Amino acid sequence: MNFARILFTGLLFFQFSFMATLAQPVLLQPTLRPLAGNSINNLRVIDQSRDGSEVLLGMDVTYDGFGGQTAIVIPVIEKKDQKGVSRWFGADPLTVSIGKGPVSIKVKYFNDEEGVPPEITTDRVRILLLNSSATAIISSSPNLKTIKWGHPDARPVLKSTLPVITQIENDPQAAERAKQAAAAAERAREQARLRAEAEIKAREEALLREEARKKAEAEAERLAEERRLAEERAAEEEQAREDARILAEAEAKARDAARAKAEQEARRLVEEKRIAEQRSAAEAKAREEARLQAEAEEQARKAAEARAAAEARVREEARLKVEAETKRLAEEKRIADARAKSEAETQLKSRLEEETKARAEAQRKAEAEARRLAEEGRIAEERAQAEAKAREAARLQAETEERARKEAELRLAAEAEAREKARVRAETEAKRLAGEKRVADELAATEAKAREEARRQAEADARRFAEQKQMADAKLRAEAEAARLAEERAQTEAQARVRAEEEARAQESARILAEQQAKQSTTEISAPPFLPSTAKTKVLNVDIVNRSLDRSQMTLGVEFDYKDKLPKPILGVEVSRTGNAQATTFFQTPHTEIKRSSQKLALFPIRYQPPDANAFASMSTDRILIYLQDAVTVQRYDLMPVSMILMWRAPGAATPANVAATGTLQLNDFKQSDLFSGYLTVNFTLSAVTGKIRVRLYDAQNERSANWFTINEVPVKQGGGLQIVQIAARADADSPGDLLKPDTLQIELLDANGNVITALKKESTLTWARPK
Known part of the structure; x- marks a missing residue:
């Protein structure tokens, strides 16, 4: 029971903690608050064209990567109390990556279309942040921004080509006339088809020739680049x-110097060893003489000690004799005194006097002998002391000399060991230097061989590159001639195609009129009636979110309320044109899968992609159908038809002569590679088929200073992108000095005829130099 309670609690914790995260919606409604980390700030108008039809918007975009690595920024122009205004404006989607930074978007007001007012004032700009496929809104940022668009003198240039169907009366011969007109139209269509196929084939051949020419140019550029790289590589290798070589010579000189120094050090060590050995031999001889002298002195000291000991013994024996004699005399005196008692006093007196005299004489002699022995003992002691001092001094000197000898032996041993180590080190260094010299000699020989081989290879490559350049130049000349002929033929074919298109339009109008007459309609023909379906899903609103500048793409926003329960529901869009069933196939309209019932918004990126961009360069449509389909049973429910006239242009189609080309320029970066060269990068948009970017760098006080630099015009194609322009100072520039100081950078976007579409100027503070 406790285990079940714990398991149930864990499941509840997992559900409340993680299921909310897993159930995040894929599509966000535009009315929801933007995600944290995604923001659009500081919306501003950077520039506006003179006719008021184009505005460059700037803003600061912050993207946190929630919808992928990249996102798309789209501006939606709105006006309070007036719906459907956004379809009159167009802008190319801008791709941004994760991070924060300033961006700019060009918005165009299509007041050159029929039905669009010549001027309008809008008061709101909504910036949408979409995912990379433009099918989901990541965030929406509304901004109150009043902008006046257009000009009161603007006139529509692009008019709708929808057929005008009028009422006709019943005619008994209408069917016959309709059949004849239909047959004539069919023949005209067949002829137009054959001419179109021939033109398509001619264009394909021209494209193939152009591709071959471009490939040849690319191959020539590649060969030139390879030759340049090979020359640079050969120069770098040389x-x-x-x-x-210089390093090897320096190392060889260093090794020779080190070897000479080592040899000199070895000779110095040998000389020091010889001197030390001589000094050691002399010191050994001196030590031996000192040892012999010390031994002699030691023997003399021992003999003196023996003599002193013998003299001491003699003195001791004399002293003992004196004492014995004194005792004997005292005993004799005692005996004499005793004998005197028995003899007569007279005799004793005379005898005693004699004996006293004799004793006095003996005592005097004994004292004299004692003094002599004492003096001899003192002299012997003094001599013994002197000899002892001499022996002690000799012993101390011998010990000092012994310590000096041992220290000298230790010093000589240390010096001998140091000399041995120095000799071994010198021999090792000499061997190392000899090995290094041998390796350096081998390396120098190998490098010399490699240099010779590289020189031969470079010469062979130079010859091969020269031959390839000659072949490429010849091929380029032939292809240029073929391209010129193809261009002349293409111009002729284009003129014929224009005439054929005019004839085809006239025949198409005749066919449509014949079909209308064949139907014998008494009322004006309209679009097929809409039959309500059984689906419960309702479409709440349909509007244009964005159109591209070239009118080839459009993003349609559909707000809906899904009420059905289909296994796999998808929402789709169908663009059509009244009286032309084939027009539906000219549009690429992806569907959107409805993943949950709470989804309220779907975005549909629609692209106009006709089979022939020149034959169907432009088209107007008047119907948009929103449908619901089950992907499993393929059952379709038409939800809502919308009548909306839209003008389309095929991508890459030629711009009509009566429509002025438009474009924008934005300088990204301007840098120097060195004092003599540099480059700049510029973002551009172009509505014409072809054009070019022209850059001038000059001193505002001297217009001729633009000739100081070599800047080639860069061809560009319809659409937009990033272009790099190379800048190089000329060696033959007629400047006052070697330093070039231009102060103005001018960038111009030109059409195919050389007319300036737009331009920008920037102050230049870089200093250049004329190459020598």
Whole structure:
């Protein structure tokens, strides 16, 4: 029971903690608050064209990567209390990556279309942040921004080509006339089809020739680049070999100097060893003489000690004799005194006097002998002390000399060991230097061989590149001639195609009129009636979110309320044109899968892609059908038809002569590679089929200073992108000095006829130099 309670609690915790995260919606409604981290700030108008039809909007975009690595920024122009205004404006989607930074978007007001007012004032700009496929809104940022668009003198240039169907009366011969007109139209269509196929084939051949020419140019450029790289590589290798040679010579000189120094050090050590050995031999001889002298002195000291000991013994024996004699005399005196008692006093007196005299004489002699012995003992002691001091001094000197000898032996041993180590080190260094010299000699020989082989290879490559360049130049000349002929033929074919298109339009109008007459309609023909379906899903609103500048793409927004329960529901859009059933196939309209019932918004990126961009360069449509379909049973429910006239242009189609080309320029970066060269990068948009970018760098006080630099015009094609323009200072520039100081950078976008579409100027503060 406790285990079941714990398991149930864990499941509840997982559900409330993680299921909310897993159930995040894929599509966000535009009315929802933007995600944290995604923002559009500081919306501003950077520039506006003179006719008021084009505005360059700037803003600061912050994207946190929630919808993928990249996102799309789209501006939606709105006006309060007036719906459907956004379809009159167009802008190319801008791709941004994760991070924060300033961006700019060009918005165009299509007041050159029929039905669009010549001027209008809008008060709101909604910036949408979409995912990379433009099918889901990541965030929406409304901004109150009043902008006046257009000009009161603007006139529509692009008019609808929808057929005008009028009422006709019943005619008994209408069927016959309709059949004849239909047959004539069919023949005209067949002829137009054959001419179109021939033109398509001619264009394909021209394209193939153009591709071959471009491939030849690319191959020539590649060969030139390879030749340049090979020359640079050969120069770098030659410089590297020269540096290696210089380094090897320096190392060889250093090794020779080190070897000479080692040899000199070895000779110095040998000389020091010889001197040390001589000094050691002399010191050994001196030590031996000192040892012999010390031994002699030691023997003399021992003999003196023996003599002193013998003299001491003699003195001791004399002293003992004196004492014995004194005792004997005292005993004799005692005996004499005793004998005197028995003899007569007289005799004793005379005898005693004699004996006293004799004793006095003996005592005097004994004292004299004692003094002599004492003096001899003192002299012997003094001599013994002197000899002892001499022996002690000799012993101390011997010990000092012994310590000096041992220290000298230790010093000589240390010096001998140091000399041995120095000799071994010198021999090792000499061997190392000899090995290094041998390796350096081998390396120098190998490098010399490699340099010779590289020189031969470079010469062979130079010859091969020269031959390839000659072949490529000949091929380029032939292809240029073929391209010129093809261009002349294409111009002729284009003129014929224009005439054929005019005839085809006239025949198409005749066919449509014949079909109308054949139907014998008494009322004006309209679009097929809409039959309500059984689906419960309702479409709430349909509007144009964005149109591209070239009118070839459009993003349609559909707000709906899904009420059905289909296994796999998808929502789709169908663009059609009244009286032309084939027009539906000219549009690419992807469907959107409805993943949940709470989804309220779907975005449909629609692209106009006719089979022939020149034959169907422009088209107007008047119907948009929103339908619901089950992807499993393929059952379709038509939800809502919308009448909306839209003008389309095929991507890459020629711009009509009466429509002025438009475009924008934005300088990204302007840098120097060195004092003599540099480059700039520029973003551009162009509505014409072809054009070119022209850059001028000059001193505002001297217009001729633009000739100081070599800047080639860069051809561009319809659409937009990033272009790099190279800048190089000329060696033959007629400047006052070697330093060039231009102060103005001018960038112009030109059409195919050389007319300036738009231009921008920027102050230049870079200093250049004229190459020598």
